[in-house]
Amino acid sequence: MFPGEQRFKNPKASALLESIFPFAVDEGDVLMDFFAGSGTTAQAVLALNRKDGKKRRFVLTEMGSYFDSILKPRVSKVMHAAKWKDGQPDAIGDLQGIVKVQRFEQYEDTIANLETAWDDKQLPEGVPVRYLFRPEENRVRQSLDLTRPFANTQRVGQRGETCMVDLLETWALLQGYWVRSRRVFVEAGRRYAALETECGCLVLLRDINEPEDDSAALNAIAARYVxxxxxxxxxxxxVNHWADLRKVKLPCTLISAVDFDRGAAWN
Known part of the structure; x- marks a missing residue:
């Protein structure tokens, strides 16, 4: 039994899912569970992969507070070993993999970070501000700083906790990019976060000030993808904010803060 399984009154049976999935999920397929609960779907997929050596994948969605205390630890344990006893693995399995965890901004988080363009005199009487969000008329209280892409934060949750914003992943999602790889390079003492897409585009984020010239590093990193x-x-x-486009060998687009407001249609 994995931590917290006893808390769920109607858990899915892992053995039952293992017997059903082979008929619907094959090599390279992605199984999606939008009510992940304690993570039984992930356990069943991983167990099947161990049995037949196929590479099925899964996407789990869960908003319950037990995501961190139950679901994520369970998936980690199953990936580490198929069977556990008294908190110790019976045998280390040969299954390897990486699970990406993404936390999506909620509407309430957006509202909490807004600074409205209206003042009290302009607001109609009795109209709650929280329902008046229009991005063309308002702005996020803490605007993005593209010169320091790894230092952007946002207040989230009911307690308004400060969390880091993954601009590289956010940009890929807004653009609809299929990600081929993510890597980190260090060139001339500067860190570069690189995201390669399936459409031949390489996104590079780094700390940069205008008019610094790091075109040699940009060209060197791009040359490694062959x-x-x-x-x-x-x-x-x-690339973010600034680059000397005259010296960059490939066609290059500069990403600015306002580009992150695009990609959605607002009514």
Whole structure:
């Protein structure tokens, strides 16, 4: 039994799911569970992969507070070993993998970070401000600083806790990019976060001030993405804030803070 399983009155049976999934989920398929609960779906998928060596994947969605205390630890334990006894693995399995955890901004989080463009005199009497969010008329209280992409924060949750914002992942989601790889490079003492997409675009984020010239580093990083025949996998770059475009060898687009407000239609 995994931590917290006894708290769920109607848990899904892992053995039952293991017997059903082979008929619907095959090599390379992604199984989605939008009510993940304690993570039984993930356990069943991982168990099947161990049995037949196939590479099925899963996407779990859960908003309960037990995500951190039950679901995530359970998935970690199942990936580490198939069976546990008295808190210790019976045997270490050969299953390897990475699970990405994403926390999505909620509407309430957006409202909590707003600074309205209206003052008290402009507001109609009795109209609650929280229902008047229109991005074309208001702005986030703490605007994004693209010169320091790894230091942006936002207040989230009922207690308004400060959390870091993953701008690289956020940008990929807003653009609808399929991610091929994420890597970190260090060039001339500067850290570069790199996200390679399936469409031949390489997104690079780094701390940068205008008019610093790091085009040599940008070109060197892009040159590392090659196919087996030596041809480049990257056709264009997207970099934050500033770059000397005259010296960048590939077509290059600069990402600004206002670009993060695009991608959604507002009525």
């Amino acid at each position: 196919n087996e025949d030596g041809s480049s996998r990257v056709q264009r770059l997207e």
